[in-house]
Amino acid sequence: MSIERLVVIGGDAAGMSAASQARRLKGPEELEIVAFERGHFTSYSACGIPYWVGGDVGARDDLVARTPEEHRARGIDLRLRTEVVEIDVAGRRVRAREVESGAESWTSYDKLVVATGARPIRPDMPGADAAGVHGVQTLDDGQALLDSLARARGERAVVVGAGYIGVEMAEALINRGYQVTVVNRGSEPMSTLDPDMGRLVHRAMEGLGITMVNDAEVTEVRTGEDGRVRSVRTADAEYPADVVVLGIGVSPETGLARAAGLPVGVHGGLLTDLAMRVRGPLADGRVWAGGDCVEVLDLVSGRERHIALGTHANKHGQVIGANVGGGYATFPGVVGTAVSKVCDLEIARTGLREKDARRAGLQFESVTIESTSRAGYYPGASPMTVKMIAERGTGRLLGVQIVGREGAAKRVDVAAVALTARMTVEEMTALDLGYAPPFSPVWDPVLVAARKAAAKVRGGTR
Amino acid sequence: MSIERLVVIGGDAAGMSAASQARRLKGPEELEIVAFERGHFTSYSACGIPYWVGGDVGARDDLVARTPEEHRARGIDLRLRTEVVEIDVAGRRVRAREVESGAESWTSYDKLVVATGARPIRPDMPGADAAGVHGVQTLDDGQALLDSLARARGERAVVVGAGYIGVEMAEALINRGYQVTVVNRGSEPMSTLDPDMGRLVHRAMEGLGITMVNDAEVTEVRTGEDGRVRSVRTADAEYPADVVVLGIGVSPETGLARAAGLPVGVHGGLLTDLAMRVRGPLADGRVWAGGDCVEVLDLVSGRERHIALGTHANKHGQVIGANVGGGYATFPGVVGTAVSKVCDLEIARTGLREKDARRAGLQFESVTIESTSRAGYYPGASPMTVKMIAERGTGRLLGVQIVGREGAAKRVDVAAVALTARMTVEEMTALDLGYAPPFSPVWDPVLVAARKAAAKVRGGTR
Incomplete structure (x- = not known):
């Protein structure tokens, strides 16, 4: 039996999960595994970066689930600081360049995993690449931001964008003693929620001393003579800044795959089948893709979405590794669950927002209820707001958003x-x-919302 | 249109929810509602009694969701301290006795709701009724226990039974400064879990300074000359006790219904259809029952069970009220979810234990995994043990048990x-x-268990 070679592009969650899972199923006598990573780290929690920057997590290495040495000890030929610059699908090979030396070489593959991740969106404006302007997508990014914070010794930070990353980074910078301004294009922070729920997050952020500027777009980053950021401008105002963090989202890193002719969707992510195999004749069933560089099926709307989230990347990696290793697994899709927090305010959503439902062509009823995290009489009970959206007619659940203190985030599960x-x-x-007074009112907040939604669907008032 | 009369027997969760819901749908011009309650209170949280006894909840009235006055203000003719002593199903009437005066009278009904609840099981042994021996099923029971604790000024408490109530009462008594011994018939506390999971609870209880005596049955309560409890005896030992709390479970309070010829099941609870109507020709579709006095369908095993739990009682009440009020609702059954805690140890279960699965004739695979409540690197991450049981062959989920610190209980949902x-x-x-480092590892503990269970069902090791 000849030895096959698996090449993996990208050494974080999806790529290394795939490599590890494939290795578990096939030993080195059956499968050679070569993995390329252009950064310094493997298998780390990018989602943990805000907590590392904020000081909750002490050391960078705490975020690393498996080091390069551990991967190598498992028989994975890991090539760090080596960037793949070309995929030759027809020739079944990739061209890689060592970042330091610039030396290039071709590596052939029998099977290929594209796990190139995503990159922070950088606004197209003057100063966007200035020193002191940071994305926080990779561990290298996080380290650069921390170095910058140490160098700048400033007091004022501007966060551009108020999605998960923006909100978490605002908290992190508050924790580090900065005065934080968040400049947000939308009408409320957390545009992954409907605005009425985002307003609750807005209030909580102001309560933390964060200045929220909504309905504002950054037009320019101004720099000093040293080339470092000095301020951020919008159409109406200018905000002094010693450091700027970009939290306006990420886009799939698919330049390499596009250049190779692999199919991408409307969100720019690679398109795969349910086994995470890249679609189309060119990929020839030999190319898999997973993690932040792919689009996934939204099971509620029936449309493709791009969601950069470690938990999906890990699942993709497992599925790819199982299939590459001769087993069988699928990733059926997502329902769009996401949880986050700003200090002790927990924020959760799953399924469709009102505007997603509209876009999907669905008619719906929407209800919002107030309840508490524990029985009202139990010490520590705190308010919780649940919004629930159900399809008109069928009453099928379409989405839930929850904002509250303890127990709000994971209730969305x-x-x-x-x-x-x-x-x-x-x-x-x-x-x-589950019901017991320390954990829930006798009617769990989700049940209260469901009752109200069911009544509205029926047209009644029960 | 003639006015119908609804009679409700029992003024707690099921009965008063039914009455309230019926009243919401039908005004006094259509429906007269008479409710009998033999105690002093209505619509209270029996589940909150341990926390009131333990001091977490300050006042008895905090446990009352709706007072007798509030019910009366809504047009419910509530008769407190009045016990129904006979149901005449053929004559469509009930005989009630005022507890203080002993005066009796008949009240006719068009529709009847039986919500007589459950009563704590009292072991058949000498001294079981002695002063200082307490059940904790009703608010009156809780008050009697607190009065007894105030009178006794003792130091030593024995809790008989180590189910939810026993474990919660042990914590309550520890919180009040008692030395607590729990005498438990089973091999481990929390027999609602499999013994391997119960062992984790055992260890935590010992960590709190509670003395756990397993595999022991109380044979006698010994009293002093004043008739008050002095000690509790088992076959092997004697435990000094200034107060004894019975936590060996409850049985449905169905004497009245049985005497009337209404059908009860193998667990002694009333049998209803999915609309919570009592089965059989005698009830004639006019008699409903809900709460702790009925049996419910276990959707996993397909068998009837008796589960005394406030959240079910409230749902039953809503369903009965909707149907009595001219609407339509059903209670499809339960899956057997229960959550509890001993200090900061959270305990949860749903579905079948191994022995339930065996009893139901199911073959199964069982796995247990260790994980953490948050990402391992995130401050406050604490261990969590998840046991998962799946049907052999089909892989259908049969049950889950979780023991851990924060986030363990409600994860069972x-x-x-x-x-x-x-x-x-x-x-x-x-x-x-939902995944974010403060709330979950990248693979939620439930997913880790599911992966292991799925692999075992497949016969693989992925």
Whole structure:
């Protein structure tokens, strides 16, 4: 039996999960594995970067789940600081360049995994690349930001964008003693929520002393003579800044794959089948892709989406590794669950927002309820707001958003499972959720929302 | 149109929810509502009693969701301290006795709701009724216990039984400064878990200074000359006790219904249809029952169970009220979710234990995994043990048990929804659960368990 070679492009969650899983199923006598990573690190938690920057996580290495040495000890030929610059699909080979020396060489493959991740969107404006302007997508990015913070010794930070990364970075910078201004294009922070729920986050951020500037777009980053950032301008105002963090989202890093002719979708991510194999004749069933560089199927809307999230990347890697290793696994899709926090305010969503539902052509009913995290009489009970969206007519659950203190974030998992199972809100009213006074009111907030949504779908008021 | 009369027997969760819901749908011009309650209170949280006794909840009235006055203000003719002593189903009337005066009278009904609750099981042994021996099922029971604690000024408490109530009462008594011994018939506390998971609870209880005596049955309560409890005896030992709390479970309070000829099941609870109407020709479709006095369908095993839990009682009440009020609602059944805590140890279960699965005739695979509540590097991450049981062959989820610190209890809700949707553990591996470092490892503990269970079902090791 000849030895096959698996080449992996990208050494973080999706790529190295795939490599590790494939290695678990096939030993070096069956499968050679070569992995290229252009940065210094492998298998780290990019989602942990805000907490490292903010000081909750002490050391960079804490974020590393598996070091290059550990991967190598498992028989993976890992080439760090080596960037793949070309995929030759027809020739089944990749061209890689050592970052330091510039030396290039071709490596052939029998199977290829594209796990090139995503890159922070940099606004197209003067000064966007100035010193002191940082994305926080990779561990290298995080290190550069921390170095910059140490060098700048400033007091004022501007965060551009108020999505998950923007909000988490605002908290991180507050924790480091900065005066933080968040400049946000939308009408409220957390545009992954409907604006009425985003408003709750807005209030909480102001309560933390964060200055929120909504409905504003950054037009220029102004620099001093040293080339470092000095301020951020919008159409209406100018905000002094010793450091700027870009939190306006990421886009799939698919330049390499596009150049090779592999298919990408409307969001710029690679398109795969359910086994995470890249679609189309060119890929020839030999190319897999996963993590932040692919689009995934949204099971609620039936459309493709791009979601950069470590938990999906890990699942993709597992699925790819199982298939490459001769097993069988699929990634059926997502329902769009995301959780976050600003200090003790927990923020969660799953499924469709009102505007997603509209875009998907769905008619819906929407309800919002106030409840508490524990029985009202139990010490520490805190308010929780649940918004629930259900399809008109069928009553099928379409989405849930929750904002509150303890227990708000992970409560959304109930809705995530219900969405996966395509439950109606009426069915949800009977869910047998855990109840005890320290953990929930006798009607869990999700059940309260489901009852109200079910009544609205029925046109009644029960 | 003639006015109908609804009679409700029992003024706690199920009965008063039914009455309130019916009143919301039908005004006094259509429906007269008479409710009998033999105690002093209505619509209170029996589940909150341990926290009131332990001092976490300051006042008895905090546990009351709706007072008798509030019910009366809504047009419910509530008769407190009045016990129904006979149901005449053929004559459509009930005989009630005022507890203080002993005066009796008949009240006719068009529709009847039986919500007589449950009563703590009292072991059949000498001294079981002695002063200082307490059940904790009703608010009156809780008050009697607190009065007893104030009178006794003792130091030593014995809790008989180590289920939810026993464990919660042990914590309550520790919080009040008692030396607590728990005498438990089973091999480990929390027999609602498999013994391997119960062992984790055992260890935590010992860590709190609670003396756990397993595999022991109380044979006698010894009293002093004043008739008050002095000690508790088992076959092997004697435990000094200034107060004894019975936590050996409850049984449905169905004497009245049985005497009337209404059908009860193998667990002694009333049998209803999905609309919570009592089965059989005698009830004639006019008699409903809900709460702790009924049996419910276990959706996983397909068998009837008796579960005394406030959240079910409230749901039953809503369903009964909707149907009595001219609407339509059903209670499809339970999956057996229960959560509790001992200090900061959270305990959760849903679905079948190994022995339940065996009893139901199911073959299964069982896995146990260790994970953490948050990303391992995130401050405050604490260990969590998840046990998952799946049907052999189909891979259908049968049950989950979780023991851990923060976030363990309500994580079981994911499994509760998955059970309701009859998901397989393979399907569960792809669930889109909320992930962010403060709330979960990148693979949520439930997903880790699902992956291991799916591999075992497949006979593989992935």
